[in-house]
Amino acid sequence: AQTVTQSQPEMSVQEAETVTLSCTYDTSESDYYLFWYKQPPSRQMILVIRQEAYKQQNATENRFSVNFQKAAKSFSLKISDSQLGDAAMYFCAYRTSMNRDDKIIFGKGTRLHILP
Amino acid sequence: KAGVTQTPRYLIKTRGQQVTLSCSPISGHRSVSWYQQTPGQGLQFLFEYFSETQRNKGNFPGRFSGRQFSNSRSEMNVSTLELGDSALYLCASSLELYYEQYFGPGTRLTVT
Numbered sequence: 001a002q003t004v005t006q007s008q009p010e011m012s013v014q015e016a017e018t019v020t021l022s023c024t025y026d027t028s029e030s031d032y033y034l035f036w037y038k039q040p041p042s043r044q045m046i047l048v049i050r051q052e053a054y055k056q057q058n059a060t061e062n063r064f065s066v067n068f069q070k071a072a073k074s075f076s077l078k079i080s081d082s083q084l085g086d087a088a089m090y091f092c093a094y095r096t097s098m099n100r101d102d103k104i105i106f107g108k109g110t111r112l113h114i115l116p
Numbered sequence: 117k118a119g120v121t122q123t124p125r126y127l128i129k130t131r132g133q134q135v136t137l138s139c140s141p142i143s144g145h146r147s148v149s150w151y152q153q154t155p156g157q158g159l160q161f162l163f164e165y166f167s168e169t170q171r172n173k174g175n176f177p178g179r180f181s182g183r184q185f186s187n188s189r190s191e192m193n194v195s196t197l198e199l200g201d202s203a204l205y206l207c208a209s210s211l212e213l214y215y216e217q218y219f220g221p222g223t224r225l226t227v228t
Contacts, residue, residue: 002178033214044119045206045219067211091159101170104149104217 002027004094006107013082014115015041020067021077021110023092032096034068034075039109040088051075079112087114117143120209120220128226133196137223141188141209148190149217150182153204162205166213185191194225202227 003026025034036048051059051068057068060095063080079086092107121140129135142147150162161174165184182192188209194201204224208217 028218035216037219044221045208047218049214050216103161103164103174105161108158 002029002096002105004092004105004107006090006092008109008114009108009109011112012115013035013079015082016083017082018078018080019082019112021079021090021092021112023075023107025073025075025092025094025105027073028095030047032094034066035093035095035104035109036064036066036075036077037091037093037106038086038088039091045091049077053104058114062099082114084114084116087112120207122205122207122220122223124223125221126224126226128228129133129197130228131197131199133197134193135197135225136191136193137205137207137225139162139190139192139207139220140143141190141207145211145218146188146209147213147215147217148184148188149208149210150190150192151208152176153222154202154205157179159206162192171213197227199227201225212216 005024028031031110032053034051037045038048039045049061065078069074089109091109093104095104123138147166149164152160163173163182164171168184179195184190204222206222209219210217
């Protein structure tokens with residue numbers, strides 16, 4: 001069974017600094033999708049970034065980028081120039097692209113604090 | 117476009133009762149998924165619907181059920197509520213399968 005592990009329950013970073021959130025997953029599939037979602041306090045979950053496993057190039061969205069290491073089954077999120085609005089719970093998620101039992105699996109989340 | 121809407125936003129029920137939660141996806145989205153979020157278990161997948169068909173279901177008892185209508189709106193039902201069903205229930209929609217999911221604000225269910 002696929003699993004997603006976020007080993008850092010909480011992290012803190014100084015405003016304007018860079019922080020990296022870790023995510024590892026376990027799967028025997030070769031084709032799948034990986035996501036990072038952000039859930040601000042009392043606000044809706046939003047997609048931060050998405051990566052297709054077949055793409056070697058790491059996805060980037062403005063200040064957010066990923067380090068996708070397929071062989072190591074690692075998918076970390078780097079936030080550059082951290083801002084106060086980045087404070088949130090961050091969830092790593094996995095979804096196989098094979099058409100069988102392809103539910104999304106979420107990690108337990110990492111709570112990110114931004115220190116002014 | 118309006119985002120994903122969920123009703124009601126807050127609900128208090130008593131053990132043994134049943135509850136129905138509603139989700140209206142973004143216009144044009146055909147896939148709707150439901151999740152249960154609790155502090156202890158995190159985010160757990162409940163089920164996914166696409167074109168009125170349940171595609172897959174998470175590891176939840178049969179008390180949890182759902183359906184999707186022809187306009188893609190979805191409902192989930194929990195019968196014989198237990199205290200452990202207290203959670204934030206999130207609905208997410210996507211244009212097609214495997215596309216990005218857009219989440220609603222959730223329904224906070226409290227079972228007393």
